[in-house]
Amino acid sequence: MTPENFAPHQLPRLTHPDGSPVRALVVDDEPSLAELVSMGSRMMGWETRIAHDGPDAVAAAREFTPDVLILDWMLPGFDGPEVLSKIRAFLPDVPVLFLTAKDSTENKIEGLASGGDDYVTKPFSLEEVLLRLHRLVERSGVTASDAAEIVVGDLVLDLDLREARRGGESITLTATEFDLLRFLMENARRVMSKGQILTNVWEYDFGGQANIVELYISYLRKKIDAGREPMIHTVRGAGYVLKPAA
The missing domain is CATH 1.10.10.10 (Winged helix-like DNA-binding domain superfamily/Winged helix DNA-binding domain)
Known part of the structure; x- marks a missing residue:
């Protein structure tokens, strides 16, 4: 799961209409994994924040107002679906990509039913995660492509x-x-x-x-x-x- 063979800059660059960067909140209790996803997002020109548990994720979302969430399913404090429910109370339209070790169709349906927009199982390809995030943000309508x-x-x-x-x-x-x-x-x-x-x-x-x-x-x-x-x-x-x- 390394980024050296992937070039995020090849994707059309996404920014807000005023030119400010996309904001991504990465929530995972594995610091190395959270930093990897954050690094990939920064390579696309996005501004990122990291949180490692449920309460910190909700607090960060209030302060940071992210355009997209990358959210681990299992978290200390409270789990990913509960984090999403709390964040959607004040950011109702923010798209979310769930990261989880659960791999069954039932778990995928559960993730989508809880309000998730997309779902990636661990271990994952950083390339796949970044491409999916790019599509989520692009479809959200909050950005303008510079291409x-x-x-x-x-x-x-x-x-x-x-x-x-x-x-x-x-x-x-x-x-x-x-x-x-x-x-x-x-x-x-x-x-x-x-x-x-x-x-x-x-x-x-x-x-x-x-x-x-x-x-x-x-x-x-x-x-x-x-x-x-x-x-x-x-x-x-x-x-x-x-x-x-x-």
């Missing part, structure tokens, strides 16, 4: 108009195709597994139906690569990668 476009080779994705262009030619995308293309372009030149795509584009595991990824990749290829040098490539046994045409 109106993502550009890879001759492919341009306009984030404001939600349109794509390749070689200057406009490409019409459905909402899901846009989200999938955006994820691939934000991670250009990096192989993304079907699991990573499901998690970040469809939010959860979609019942394990990885074939939906294959289906939408085929849709994108027909629109992005048809009649052109291909940009979307299958890496057998690993996933998919988008990169500039040779």
Whole structure:
């Protein structure tokens, strides 16, 4: 669980409309783990605070007014769901990513039912946590991206108009195709597994139906690569990668 192979700066930078940084509150009773997540968030340009137990987490949230919570399930004082309940009393819309050692579907449902927006089990990949946090904050509507476009080779994705262009030619995308293309372009030149795509584009595991990824990749290829040098490539046994045409 190390950050050296991950480059958070590749993600579109998120800030408040006034240019101030996103604020993240990391709550975990394992100091090294809390510092790791905090470090990753700082690498994305965010301001962070750390708390190690339930009462400190609630007090920190009152003072710090975070834009997103990274919240351990099991905490001294009171547990993560109770911390969330108390914080949501004065920050009703703050999104939360639960971290937990519990791994069953029942536990996942319990976490989401308690008000969590997303759920990651330990041990986890720092890359996955940061990507999920980025998506949570982006969807919350409290930030403005400093990148109106993502550009890879001759492919341009306009984030404001939600349109794509390749070689200057406009490409019409459905909402899901846009989200999938955006994820691939934000991670250009990096192989993304079907699991990573499901998690970040469809939010959860979609019942394990990885074939939906294959289906939408085929849709994108027909629109992005048809009649052109291909940009979307299958890496057998690993996933998919988008990169500039040779």
